Amino acid sequence: MAGLNPLRLACRVWTLGLTLWATQAPAAEGPLRLCMAESAALPARVWQEAGLGEPAQRQLDVFTAALLARQAERPVQALVLPWRRCLLEVQNGRVDGVLGLSYTPERAEWAVFPLRQGRPDDALRLRRDAYHWYVNTTQPPRWDGARLQSDKPLRLGTVAGYSVVALLHQQGYELDTQTANSAATLRMLALGRLDAAALLPGEVEPWLAREPTWSRHIQRLDPPLEQRSYFLAFSQAYAQREPEQLARIWQALAVVRDSALQRRAEADAVGG
Known part of the structure; x- marks a missing residue:
């Protein structure tokens, strides 16, 4: 067990979209590491219909992360953690961002949200x-x-x-x-x-x-x-390391949010 990453031992990790590079995509450092809480399970056909590789855990927010990887042309690593642990990982800069975080002034001290005129930009939200x-x-x-x-x-x-x-x-x-x-x-x-x-x-x-x-x-x-509205919020460390990536990824998430694939997945998550 020596030399194993303790974060991998403490949670379940799925790496998504690692083959989704395109020549026009801006250079970036490795996969985007996003943490998220456990979400609703999806049937295997949702992944198949989307043309995505099926991960070990077929959860809604993991599916969203996979769509984001494809839309942003950026590999994404999805880490499903207990919510409080997820927030601590972002605060300490051990992951790049958290999927599904609502804005508060206290959270804005350690997380970077999409803002417009100093307020959260609801056009770039993940969901309400x-x-x-x-x-x-x-x-x-x-x-x-x-x-x-x-x-x-x-x-x-x-x-x-x-x-x-x-x-x-x-x-x-x-x-x-x-x-x-x-x-x-x-x-x-x-x-x-x-x-x-x-x-x-x-x-x-x-x-x-x-x-x-x-x-x-x-x-x-x-x-x-x-x-409340919920966003993809980045760690301060990631925002300082790759500031040119933030707007691009938020815009890609807005496209994913409004896509037919995402909406069908959300309907399937609640048995619709």
Whole structure:
């Protein structure tokens, strides 16, 4: 085991698009290393229809990274990590960027977002999503769009590293649990170990479609807690090392986001 990269030992890594070089592509240093949270699984036919090599793990954001590699004519290395670990890797410059990060002023201190007139450029986003309360249906709390209410003390949770953590603290909520991913939170919610959790439908709904035993015990409350846009954000180290690449990759991601292949993959992810 001596000499092995500890990052490769700590996570699952797939290298995508390594044969997608073109002569007109600007020179760059090796593959673009992007970390991302675990996302919904896709059927093998989605990869086949896109003409992509099928990786060991057929996840939606890994698929997006593969499309990005082809569109940007740049090899991409996708690293699927627990969300908090992913953010730490970007902060420390051990990966080049993170796929699916919402903007906050605090994050902008260590991550480079696409900006327009000093604000996040929504035209270059990856996706939009909104935090919702998901509740256990046994004794669900009430939600009026402003405050979660119950006749008993509530056990609340979310995923560690989510931007909604700061919002919930500002609103006076105490979080009992911050898990590694949405699936772990949903499992606790379905088992009644949590009463409510602030989560993203884009991550939750595919799980509920595949896990009927969970969906029977879990309900989403409307309206949402907060709507947000999500971006590909680069580490400060990468932005300083390859500043000429940033705009080119963000533009390529916008093309991928609006492509028929990406939209079909997103529909397949939620069972559409």
